[in-house]
Amino acid sequence: MTARDLIPIVVLAVLAALLPLVVTSSPVMNFLVFTLIVALGAQGWNILGGFGGQFSFGHAAFFGTGAYVTAILQLRYGVNAWAGLLVAMAAGAAVAWTIGFLSFRSGLRGSYFALVTLAFAEVFRILANAASFTGGAAGLLIKLDVHPANLQFADRAVFYWLVLAFVTGVLLLTRWIQRSRFGAQLVAVRENEDAAKALGVDSLKVKLRAIALSGAVTALSGCLYAQYFLYIDAHIAYGSWISVELLLAPIIGGVGTVFGPVVGALTLHGLGELAKQFAGRIPGIDLIVFGSVLVLAVAFARGGILGLLERLRDRGRGMMTRGAKEVSHAGR
Amino acid sequence: MYSPQIILEAALNGLMTGAVYALIALGLTLIYGVLHIINFAHGALLTCAMFAVWVAWAWLGLDPYLVIVPLVPLMFVLGYGLQRFVIGPASHGDDGNILLVTLGLSIVLENVLLAVFQSDTRTLDTDYSFQVVALGPLLLSYPRVIGLGVAVVVTGLLWLVLNRTDTGKAIRAVAKEKLGANLVGIDVPHVYAVTFGLGCACLAVAAALLMPTFYVNPRIGGAFVLVAFTVVVLGGMGSLPGALLGGLFIGVVESLCGLLLGDSLGQIGIFLIFIAVLLVRPTGLFGAKA
Numbered sequence: 001m002t003a004r005d006l007i008p009i010v011v012l013a014v015l016a017a018l019l020p021l022v023v024t025s026s027p028v029m030n031f032l033v034f035t036l037i038v039a040l041g042a043q044g045w046n047i048l049g050g051f052g053g054q055f056s057f058g059h060a061a062f063f064g065t066g067a068y069v070t071a072i073l074q075l076r077y078g079v080n081a082w083a084g085l086l087v088a089m090a091a092g093a094a095v096a097w098t099i100g101f102l103s104f105r106s107g108l109r110g111s112y113f114a115l116v117t118l119a120f121a122e123v124f125r126i127l128a129n130a131a132s133f134t135g136g137a138a139g140l141l142i143k144l145d146v147h148p149a150n151l152q153f154a155d156r157a158v159f160y161w162l163v164l165a166f167v168t169g170v171l172l173l174t175r176w177i178q179r180s181r182f183g184a185q186l187v188a189v190r191e192n193e194d195a196a197k198a199l200g201v202d203s204l205k206v207k208l209r210a211i212a213l214s215g216a217v218t219a220l221s222g223c224l225y226a227q228y229f230l231y232i233d234a235h236i237a238y239g240s241w242i243s244v245e246l247l248l249a250p251i252i253g254g255v256g257t258v259f260g261p262v263v264g265a266l267t268l269h270g271l272g273e274l275a276k277q278f279a280g281r282i283p284g285i286d287l288i289v290f291g292s293v294l295v296l297a298v299a300f301a302r303g304g305i306l307g308l309l310e311r312l313r314d315r316g317r318g319m320m321t322r323g324a325k326e327v328s329h330a331g332r
Numbered sequence: 333m334y335s336p337q338i339i340l341e342a343a344l345n346g347l348m349t350g351a352v353y354a355l356i357a358l359g360l361t362l363i364y365g366v367l368h369i370i371n372f373a374h375g376a377l378l379t380c381a382m383f384a385v386w387v388a389w390a391w392l393g394l395d396p397y398l399v400i401v402p403l404v405p406l407m408f409v410l411g412y413g414l415q416r417f418v419i420g421p422a423s424h425g426d427d428g429n430i431l432l433v434t435l436g437l438s439i440v441l442e443n444v445l446l447a448v449f450q451s452d453t454r455t456l457d458t459d460y461s462f463q464v465v466a467l468g469p470l471l472l473s474y475p476r477v478i479g480l481g482v483a484v485v486v487t488g489l490l491w492l493v494l495n496r497t498d499t500g501k502a503i504r505a506v507a508k509e510k511l512g513a514n515l516v517g518i519d520v521p522h523v524y525a526v527t528f529g530l531g532c533a534c535l536a537v538a539a540a541l542l543m544p545t546f547y548v549n550p551r552i553g554g555a556f557v558l559v560a561f562t563v564v565v566l567g568g569m570g571s572l573p574g575a576l577l578g579g580l581f582i583g584v585v586e587s588l589c590g591l592l593l594g595d596s597l598g599q600i601g602i603f604l605i606f607i608a609v610l611l612v613r614p615t616g617l618f619g620a621k622a
Contacts, residue, residue, distance in 0.1 A: 283447060
């Protein structure tokens with residue numbers, strides 16, 4: 001990685017960190033924290049789905065595992081929340097690796113992989129809804145005890161900075177993946193798995209590493225969700241809504257890019273809020289917008305928003321060079 | 333332990349629920365077999381059809397079984413239009429795109445229904461909702477017996493359409509070899525849309541059969557869509573007899589799991605079968621080698 005890789009990430013992170021000094025309204029802070037949590041989970045999805053080309057429809061399995069592990073450790077075993085966060089990430093990675101091992105070894109790809117991940121998430125949801133140590137259908141309530149050691153803060157801005165720090169960390173991680181040998185192999189597997197294998201890439205190993213990383217990051221977002229809202233149940237943690245959210249954001253923002261998931265999450269939730277403002281109390285209006293944007297993005301902007309911007313920039317450049325040529329012709 | 337009679341009754345009840353699963357899966361497998369796409373909007377389209385049945389009953393006073401007559405062509409047209417003008421053009425022929433477009437469609441459909449009908453659960457009641465048919469010592473629910481009969485008939489009709497008509501021949505040709513079919517003058521986008529329409533028409537029948545004993549709310553499709561995927565995968569993607577047998581089998585499994593494990597865990601048997609089949613034999617029990 002070079003300085004040129006790092007500067008945009010650092011500049012954006014610093015600008016975003018200054019935001020709470022300007023904006024103090026708590027609905028806006030709530031919106032930002034929630035959107036960043038979704039963005040973080042979506043960054044996790046993007047590692048596997050964007051760079052590895054394996055579209056998961058069941059990232060709720062990892063999100064929920066992160067949320068439940070962190071909540072159960074604190075409630076049942078009195079484990080410190082920060083330690084819980086680390087264990088949650090490890091658990092997310094382990095669940096992801098296992099699901100990946102089972103499905104990649106059987107050669108599942110494309111739609112089949114999407115379906116099997118969806119089914120795994122549903123199994124987790126049903127189990128969490130029925131078992132007693134997950135609180136069953138009543139869910140789990142993390143005790144309100146505001147203290148930094150409990151990962152609970154009196155000021156929303158502090159939690160915002162914390163989530164932002166994690167998002168920035170994953171931005172850097174993603175940039176590193178993009179520049180590393182591992183990333184190149186992952187992209188090779190996405191573009192043509194057979195060709196990558198023929199060139200000596202151990203595709204199973206590469207995909208497993210990607211899904212484990214992906215699971216850890218998404219579990220982290222689940223853990224932060226539980227810590228911020230202090231309540232989870234099976235439908236929140238393992239519900240299909242979160243699987244959909246986590247895949248929508250990268251696809252809208254720019255799949256397989258560093259900033260795509262963050263741009264996508266901000267755009268989607270921004271649009272969703274706007275729709276709510278305009279349409280008032282119509283239930284589901286934000287989701288109608290999400291679905292429509294997804295169809296439109298697939299139809300007209302395959303690279304998502306970032307892809308669209310790039311194309312515009314290229315066109316702009318094309319015009320400028322043409323313009324420059326015309327000027328030089330005229331001068332002759 | 334449970335008495336054999338209870339188990340037998342549960343199995344038969346499951347068989348009859350399975351018949352409706354089979355109908356839903358029939359549409360899904362037909363679409364998969366020809367277009368090679370996984371239609372994520374299938375559940376949401378089923379919900380649309382169920383609301384249509386409910387509206388016809390609540391506002392017009394029509395009998396749910398009678399609604400089949402106008403609803404089948406309506407759903408066919410809806411499916412035809414969706415494939416021809418939305419899914420086809422938007423997905424540029426790429427598998428991953430189709431998955432995403434149908435997912436987007438399902439989100440939109442579900443939430444439009446939510447906006448219109450709110451999240452209340454609705455039921456309709458008919459004279460025969462709770463009637464039973466006695467079969468020896470066993471009592472079977474009358475609407476479910478009808479469901480089983482109609483599901484078998486519809487599967488037969490669909491088989492006839494595919495094997496005995498020119499349209500069916502064209503559909504099979506496109507399923508086997510798209511390019512070749514195009515070369516001999518078959519309008520491939522039209523055939524795709526017709527297939528999608530037929531799949532949706534199956535949903536119209538399934539909805540009418542479900543409503544007398546079931547309920548509807550905007551999110552109900554999700555409960556069926558995974559079950560339908562399971563049936564399709566189990567029966568072999570694209571196989572009609574596979575869908576019928578798979579549906580019946582899954583219905584029985586669900587009913588027995590519900591009896592033995594309790595309601596909250598009842599569906600887990602389905603998903604475990606689904607995962608196991610995908611991992612061990614993704615071509616299903618009746619599917620051709622992929």
